Amino acid sequence: MAPPRPSDVRIEPVPDEPAATVALEDGRALLVADYHAGYEAGLRDERGVDVPSQAPDRRERLLALLERTDADRLVVLGDFMHSIGEPGGAERGELEVLLESLPDSCQIAVIKGNHDGDIESWLPTGGRADAVTAYPPVTVTDGSGVSIDGIGFCHGHTWPSPAVLDSDIVCLGHEHPCVRLEDDIGGSRLERAWLRGRMDSTPFRSRPEYDDVGWLTDGSPPRLIVVPAFNDLVGGTWINRPDQSFLSPFLPAGLADGDAYLLDGTRLGRYQSV
Template sequence: MAAVEPVVGEPAAVADLDGERALLVADVHAGIEVGLRYERGVELESRADERRDRLCSLIDETGVDRLVVLGDLAHRVGAPEGDERAELEALVAAVTERVPLTLVEGNHDAGVAEAFADDLDVIGPGGGALSGNGEGPDASGVAALHGHTRPDPSLRSAAVICMGHEHPQVRLEDAVGGSRTERAWLRGPLRPSVFDGEGDTEGGDRDPSDSGPELVVFPAFNERSGGTWINVEGGSFLAPFLPDGLAAGDAYLLDGTRLGDFRRI
């Protein structure tokens, strides 16, 4: 099976894609401080330089041949402009000086692909293959989508599908009642009905043997972007096929700690 290996301690993973190694991240949300100022009147000091340096350092440290962003490279919905565009220009230039950049279009990326058409390879919102031919029962390819739409049926035969959008987090409590929130990975087999546009019913059969590709839901690269508390009762998932589209699913912290079934954390 195709391997997608998280980088310990980081919201990023490395995958082998047909002879090249790629670094995968999701939800960079460049320009988030601009967006928060515009949307909510919240003033925060920009971390644009820190985000860019952290991403470039990961590229250098992992020695990859490509960067794949699983959607929401930008934050504010709409064509990038002003300070947000300036941050994106600096970020894209710094990355592409090192490696090619592939963007899987997310719901926040309207206009980004067009604005940076000469600098990006683009995969549409329904997702697409990153490696492998995606055919037959022994397909070993890696596919990607952002997650704000259902995956294209062509992804059904992939071994692994990588996804962003959800920004999974867990709320952890200690023995004296204190709590903290940490970003997390979510991994599990997808139910085949996800590709047919069908829903699963809460409490229905979730036999992992009746499953499609493994889904890897990435934590958000941007720590300021909030997220879905996957272990809080009544929490609402963002993707139209989660959580019921998972036949089973385990959560992991960035340091690799396995928390077990996300439904029972």
């Protein structure tokens, strides 16, 4: 039997923030998911809802987190932008200003989400320097993800690559996990949450692309971390409602013993019983 896998201590949530630090062999990364740049413009165009842009606030929060955590790279678990098709002016402009604001030394990895379209066709994947702007280099990966130093990163809207599934820890976004909390007098509020547990082999065993993933038949399953959305306007999956369906094709069946945690670190216990 394969040896037990290491715990997920290499990934530490940032207190009170929808972000985590990741200890890699050659540095520290800040991990975020579902930035959804240009979301307010999308609300106006798609639903006729006029919401002032919060792009400056999103940018400043992200820059502050990079400085606070002393991270030298940024990993975005998909849906960096909001428009599913060609990005609009507000959306592309938001990301361009963000990239211009990042330190030149910051390495950026974007795992494509279902909203990211052909983002690699206009992001500066080789870096760009001219008289006007200087962008750090960006690496764009397909939504099935990439494994770095034993940690798998994917968006979650599609099946993960075999390499991601065979990692020690698997991180994904897409789900925007939230919990609905009720008080004693019937009031309720919605809170973003982390969802953490171990992977269950059930939805993966019958898929031939995973035939060489050893833990599916003999071994210790990896830890699974579902990262809350960085954008606080986008809503999400109410993970503690029994009638709420999940968005990912392998959730909730692919999650065993999942616990929910608030952004402040409060452990709520099994997400189904919160």
